[in-house]
Amino acid sequence: MSLLVISDLTLRIAGRTLLDNADLTVEPGRRVGLLGRNGAGKSTLLAAIAGDIAPDGGEIRLSSRARMARIRQEAPSGPANLLQTVLDGDIERAGLLAEAEVATDPARLADVHERLLAIGADSAPARAATILAGLGFDAEAQTRAVSEFSGGWRMRVALATALFLQPDLLLLDEPTNHLDLEATMWLENWLARFAGAALIVSHDRNLLDRAVHAIAHLDHGKLSLTPGGYDEFVRIRTEQALQQNRAAERIAQRRAHMQSFVDRFRAKATKARQAQARIKALEKLDHIESVVEDAPTRFAFPEPAQLAPPMLTMERVDAGYDGRAILRGLTLRMDMEDRIALLGANGNGKSTFAKLVAGRLAPMRGTVAAARQLRVGYFAQHQADELLPDESPIAHMARALPDATPTVLRSQLARFGLDADRANTASRDLSGGEKARLLLALATRDAPQLLILDEPTNHLDIDAREALVRALAEFPGAVLLISHDAHLVELVADRLWLVGDGTVQPFEGDMADYRAWLGERARIASRTAEGPGGTQAAGSQAATQAGRQPGAPPAGEKAERRDRAEQRRVLAPVRKRAQDAERRLAQLAAERSLLEARLADPASYASGRSAEIIAINTRLSVIERAAGDAEEQWLLAEQELEAANTEC
Structure with missing residues (x-):
């Protein structure tokens, strides 16, 4: 039986349609990454699933008796310490413990204790402490009041509470935004072991590759589900786009061929019947739109002046x-x-x-x-x-x-x-x-x-x-x-x-080494925290067992870094040529537009202005040649850059 079923869902915000008859099914134990551009409606969808907003159409069904948890919008606060705040997040456990203190009916008291045993109430403090530690709170910090921490750290407490609840369905909206790299890596591992289902809005590629079973893509109001992590999503989507474009091209070619026949023979009596048949066939041809990608996002930093070392x-x-x-x-x-x-x-x-x-x-x-x-x-x-x-x-x-x-x-x-x-x-x-x-x-x-x-x-x-x-x-x-x-x-x-x-x-290592170093340090720390030396000894031992002594670079790594820096230095003039050519093309295009506008103005052809028209046309010829030269320079520079990147 499906855990979450979304059918024909329509959501609108301020008159704008975000989801339009969208469908999605999440099975028990399946972790799904929810992907889409900024403003596509991902957070709105989570709010609708949580019941915060009502759908404008369609239906959201959660399996009966399924428990759902999400990070609260507002950061927790108050005098309670971190550990108690997380424990209090489990309302059922808190209520049962309170009832166990006052219940007098033996049968009811037995039921309460049986339920407390079933939900693991005794082990809850240790489990909450482990989650808080993974998110960066040491034992001392867990005893401090929530109000003593900044907003970002308190949002970590809210995340810890959601994880602690061990729900059937976990809703997470950009869970890594308030985390550092170390806590993010811990969360990836925790989610990979999580037995429940999850719907995770994230733009963290590593998280989407390591912790989910499928990607739900929200695009133009529709939801499509792709198995695997982010890399597999990109591969499948690219392949589908290529296939769709090829199909569209084939249909367009058939349509053009038939239209050509119709145009040639429509007026000829001997071919009229065949032309009519072609027209009917044209009407029946599938309309397959070629995939037009959204305009690619581009950033460009201004080029700085060079400085002599050291900076x-x-x-x-x-x-x-x-x-x-x-x-x-x-x-x-x-x-x-x-x-x-x-x-x-x-x-x-x-x-x-x-x-x-x-x-x-x-x-x-x-x-x-x-x-x-x-x-x-x-x-x-x-x-x-x-x-x-x-x-x-x-x-x-x-x-x-x-x-x-x-x-x-x-x-x-x-x-x-x-x-x-x-x-x-x-x-x-x-x-x-x-x-x-x-x-x-x-x-x-x-x-x-x-x-x-x-x-x-x-x-x-x-x-x-x-x-x-x-x-x-x-x-x-x-x-x-x-x-x-x-x-x-x-x-x-x-x-x-x-x-x-x-x-x-x-x-001295890469991110894989750092992950291994963190994991080994955590394992050793858990075994030696009570012994002399504690964390410092554990960290040193972890570095050694991770295969790398501090200060001992692996063979060839420094040379590789120097090679990359040298490549950037060598390619800098090529990039500058490409940028200069691109700027020149933009300038020429702007000048061409102004001159063509003058040619289109009837006033330019008034008596006595023929010399001006000749000058404009002469300048347009010069611009065309200059634009061709600039385009050729840009293409050559881009080819050099592409060749250099391919070799790397």
Whole structure:
């Protein structure tokens, strides 16, 4: 019997149809990833399943007696500690325990204890503590009041409560947005072992590949189910699109052939009957639309001026707040070709280090020396709270670039997909993904040589995340990345730095090594936490057993990083040629449009203006030749770039 059945579902918000007679079935124990572009209606669908909003048509049926759980919209608060807050989330258990304290009827008391035994009430505290620990709360933190934590950490408590309930159906809406990389990896493993069914809205490719059985794609109001994770979804969808395009081409060819016969022989009496037969056949031909993909998402960072090395150095630096050092003894260096990702749990000092590099936090001790002309672009999700709700992106950009022309302002916003309509929309009406794009545009307005990106993919859909990866691959400057998105880290970072125990040190390995290191450290910590040395000894032993001593790089890894940096350096002139040619084509196209408009104006042909018409036509001929040359240069540069990427 199916657990969840959605039939002919129609959902509308503010007059806009999000789901139009959509269907979906979720079987017991099946975990389904819900995928779709920003604004497609994924969160609205979860709200309808949870009963928060009523459908405009169709039906949502949940199996009788099935338990459903979801993350609450509001973060929990109050004086109760974290462990008790999670335990109180199980209303049935809390009610039975309360009744067991006051019940006097022996039969009822026996029923209560039997039910408590059936739901595992005795083991519940240990299970809740394990979930909280996996989401980053140590034993001491679990005893503190919820109200002592920030909003992001309290949302982790809400997630822990939903997981603790062990429902038949678990609804999760972007569960990794408030997690660090370590907690995200733990959640992937937890979901992979979860026995119930789940419907998970996420743009995290790793999560969708590791933790779900199928992908439900919400597109143009319809839901389609594809078996497997995200990579399999992409493969199947691409194959279906190719088949549909081929079928459409075949039908179009048959239609053109028949139409040609009709056009040639319709007027000939001897062929009239055959022509009529062809017309009837044309009417019966299937109408198969070729697949027209949505316009691809594109990001483009401004190209920075080159800096001589070193870009930035630190010597014996301590950093922290209010006289308390969080990071100590930092001696590090960054150069233009560096692509560095910071690893380590939230609270270890990653954001502190980012602010130190950005110049937003002064060192307590030691020296930070930056190149004289260094410009830093700093992006952090909390900056969205600083946007003025009544002002548009163009107004925010005008304040940031007071001397820029409107064309320059719009061009900078367009680099990150904010078109003319969105550029004039009040920021309160922008989606989370659109606000992230605005923050990226603001952070890079001065063509910085160093990009510091603190969780840049929160609220970005998968297409936008891939656009960010492509833009970073083409960016010739340095990148310092903090992200819970392992896929982004793997594609962008050449070097990994581990932030923990008050310091920042290179982690000599890749993300697979880091996963193994975390897993081994957790296993050893669970066995040795009570012994002398505790976590520190466990972490050291885990690093050794994971096959890598700190500071001992694997053979060839440094050379590989140097090769990638060298390739970016070598390809930089080629990218510049392509960009220059693209800009030249745009300029020529704009000039051509103006000249053609003048030719289309009857006033241009007034008496005495023939010389002007000749000059315009002569200039148009020059433009056509120049556009051909620019297009050829662009094609050659793109072919070089494509060949270089293929070789890699």
